Amino acid sequence: MLKFLLRPLVPRFIAGETVEGALAYAKGLRSRKILPIFDVLGEHAQKKAEIVRVMGQYLELLEKMNQSNVKGAIAVKLTALGLDIDPLLCYRAVLRVVQRADDLEVVVWLDMEDSPYTQRTISTYNKLHQQHSNVGVCIQADLKRSKKDVLALLLDSPRIRLVKGVYAESTTIAFASHREITQHYKELLKLCLQRNANVAVASHDPEILAYALQLNPEKTKIEFQLLKGVRDDEKKMLVEKGYRVYEYVPFGKEWEKYIMRRIGEGWRNMWWRISEIRVR
Numbered sequence: 001m002l003k004f005l006l007r008p009l010v011p012r013f014i015a016g017e018t019v020e021g022a023l024a025y026a027k028g029l030r031s032r033k034i035l036p037i038f039d040v041l042g043e044h045a046q047k048k049a050e051i052v053r054v055m056g057q058y059l060e061l062l063e064k065m066n067q068s069n070v071k072g073a074i075a076v077k078l079t080a081l082g083l084d085i086d087p088l089l090c091y092r093a094v095l096r097v098v099q100r101a102d103d104l105e106v107v108v109w110l111d112m113e114d115s116p117y118t119q120r121t122i123s124t125y126n127k128l129h130q131q132h133s134n135v136g137v138c139i140q141a142d143l144k145r146s147k148k149d150v151l152a153l154l155l156d157s158p159r160i161r162l163v164k165g166v167y168a169e170s171t172t173i174a175f176a177s178h179r180e181i182t183q184h185y186k187e188l189l190k191l192c193l194q195r196n197a198n199v200a201v202a203s204h205d206p207e208i209l210a211y212a213l214q215l216n217p218e219k220t221k222i223e224f225q226l227l228k229g230v231r232d233d234e235k236k237m238l239v240e241k242g243y244r245v246y247e248y249v250p251f252g253k254e255w256e257k258y259i260m261r262r263i264g265e266g267w268r269n270m271w272w273r274i275s276e277i278r279v280r
């Protein structure tokens with residue numbers, strides 16, 4: 001029933017259910033000078049067979065990107081590779097994907113899931129990053145711990161994607177207001193750029209994009225990442241200014257949770273706007 005209700009939103013946010021569909025979509029991005037970040041949808045694998053299947057899909061994706069000369073990056077959720085059920089197998093699976101991606105000069109972004117996974121995701125990134133420079137990690141500005149995490153990551157030439165954070169977290173560990181999250185985001189971004197890190201600004205918020213541009217970053221050190229189906233106007237503006245722009249391109253059959261998160265952001269935005277009017 002839920003799937004039936006959400007289905008009309010699929011074409012906007014998802015690039016089909018197959019690798020071929022995602023690659024075909026990405027070829028269309030090329031004419032807009034936008035690069036894809038492919039994400040195989042799915043999370044919280046509960047069986048070893050699922051881990052093997054997801055790893056296989058990433059390896060197939062990498063081969064097909066190479067064969068069809070599609071440049072871009074990939075994004076991985078560690079729970080899709082078994083972090084909940086078998087951390088060692090999860091590590092072996094993500095390592096295999098990262099190794100093959102490294103051979104093919106493809107960057108692998110570790111998406112950041114909700115707070116029970118924060119430390120394990122950062123630790124996995126650190127371990128992979130020791131041997132492979134093609135790995136990046138996502139850091140969430142809503143989490144109060146993130147400044148400490150960024151400072152630690154900055155010690156070793158990191159590749160960091162900054163986001164606001166999409167998961168509902170307790171106010172003991174996370175900022176709740178739009179203002180605080182945006183301020184924290186700006187602080188983290190400034191820190192990354194001051195320390196010459198490779199940073200990806202993953203936001204559609206015009207205030208954050210304007211702030212990033214105002215810092216006048218070196219074009220080789222910054223990239224912008226936006227989601228498929230959101231703010232194409234901002235993507236175009238950034239391309240015209242000569243920045244590297246990536247679009248997050250999810251595909252696969254398990255799209256419900258992803259679409260629910262996009263709906264959640266829509267509601268959150270509406271609520272933030274209402275509360276800002278109320279305090280004015």
Ligand SMILES: Cc1cc2nc3c(=O)[nH]c(=O)nc-3n(C[C@H](O)[C@H](O)[C@H](O)COP(=O)(O)OP(=O)(O)OC[C@H]3O[C@@H](n4cnc5c(N)ncnc54)[C@H](O)[C@@H]3O)c2cc1C
Pocket residue numbers: 110111112113138140163164165166167202203204205206225226227230231247248261262263265266269
């Ligand atoms: C490339 C990329 C990767 C991400 N990876 C992660 C991750 O690994 N972990 C994680 O926790 N979060 C991730 N996120 C989500 C992120 O945390 C935010 O929830 C999301 O980007 C919305 O915040 P915003 O900065 O765009 O600003 P907002 O203030 O939420 O939005 C700014 C404006 O963008 C538009 N907009 C934003 N979201 C939507 C939407 N869903 N539908 C329609 N319009 C919208 C609206 O016009 C809105 O006013 C990722 C986001 C991007 C872009």
